[in-house]
Amino acid sequence: MPSALCCRPTSWPVTPSSPREAPGETVALPYADVRLAGMAIATDLTGPAPSKPDGRYLVLDLEVTARGEPLRGAPPDVRDRDQRRYAVSPACAGSLTLATGIPSRVRLCVDLPQSAFAGATLVLGRGSQDIEGNRRDAVAEFDLGLSPAGATTLWDGARPLSAFAAGAIPPRDWLGR
Numbered sequence: 001m002p003s004a005l006c007c008r009p010t011s012w013p014v015t016p017s018s019p020r021e022a023p024g025e026t027v028a029l030p031y032a033d034v035r036l037a038g039m040a041i042a043t044d045l046t047g048p049a050p051s052k053p054d055g056r057y058l059v060l061d062l063e064v065t066a067r068g069e070p071l072r073g074a075p076p077d078v079r080d081r082d083q084r085r086y087a088v089s090p091a092c093a094g095s096l097t098l099a100t101g102i103p104s105r106v107r108l109c110v111d112l113p114q115s116a117f118a119g120a121t122l123v124l125g126r127g128s129q130d131i132e133g134n135r136r137d138a139v140a141e142f143d144l145g146l147s148p149a150g151a152t153t154l155w156d157g158a159r160p161l162s163a164f165a166a167g168a169i170p171p172r173d174w175l176g177r
Helices: 148-156
Strands: 026-028 032-046 056-066 077-079 085-087 104-112 121-125 139-143 159-162
Touching: 032 104, 032 148, 077 104, 085 104
Parallel strands: 032 159
Antiparallel strands: 026 032, 032 056, 056 104, 077 085, 077 121, 121 139
């Protein structure tokens, strides 16, 4: 005789609309508080494993505090204005794995062509990547607020930055100061 528990469907909480925030604002998700502390464009990443992008690195410094339990986030991505996805580089944080209640600094680096900067959005959440178009949990979207002129200004002012994944103590060139 089959168990009454064997065949229950599994449901995943899905947020139909994601909070959209601007740089500097904190998004309070059910599992973490996330703040985009700073943003820059880098010509290359310095450190123990230097890295040079095909385009330029969009460098995003986040402050994240996990709530309730350790956070294992899906790999964040950046979407351009046409909704093309660009993955984070393993030269910085490839995904979020953070202890509960301890504020952490996380640096995301995404190799983008110049045409992808204007209108770009950072998307992050926990769980796995998209499942039939939906994330498994609440997702935050940060509108990076880059106009074509603003993106060009950042592109032209790009400089080398340090490769950094995550930790309580940020690198000297932390953008959120």
